[in-house]
Amino acid sequence: MRRRFTPQGFKLKVARSKTGRGVFAQEAIPRGACIIEYTGRPLSEKEQEKDGKYFFWTSSTTMIDGNIPSNTARFINHSCAPNCEVELKDRRIYIFAKRAIRAGEELTYDYDTEYFEAHIKPRGCLCSKCATARARAADQKTAYA
Ligand SMILES: [Zn+2]
Numbered sequence: 001m002r003r004r005f006t007p008q009g010f011k012l013k014v015a016r017s018k019t020g021r022g023v024f025a026q027e028a029i030p031r032g033a034c035i036i037e038y039t040g041r042p043l044s045e046k047e048q049e050k051d052g053k054y055f056f057w058t059s060s061t062t063m064i065d066g067n068i069p070s071n072t073a074r075f076i077n078h079s080c081a082p083n084c085e086v087e088l089k090d091r092r093i094y095i096f097a098k099r100a101i102r103a104g105e106e107l108t109y110d111y112d113t114e115y116f117e118a119h120i121k122p123r124g125c126l127c128s129k130c131a132t133a134r135a136r137a138a139d140q141k142t143a144y145a
Helices: 113-123 128-143
Strands: 012-017 020-025 034-038 055-057 063-065 084-089 092-097
Antiparallel strands (some): 012 020, 055 063
């Protein structure tokens, strides 16, 4: 399928989620659709050395800081079983639907490993896949206690 790198204007809402704020689909989104662009302020080489929660590589040498009010995509949370995926084109970042998404579902994508190791792993991942795995492990502990 050829990618169309233009956000299709789906209705989205920023609302409370398990991890603070999250972005939710207000209408059904078909698989493969371009949902939103992750925008930000370009960073100088010096600024790239800092560690920003919303920093995002746009090429091997360029980076943006997504912590700007108009960048709704900065509220999209991490999941290890995401319904969205990120694609770069011409140093711009786009979020695509990895599968069909229902109205009301929270949008998630898999953050890169570096971010996951630094910010998510230390406090434990809160995504639904990890929550289910933890519950199952706890059940087993109880079963064999
Ligand atoms: Zn997880």
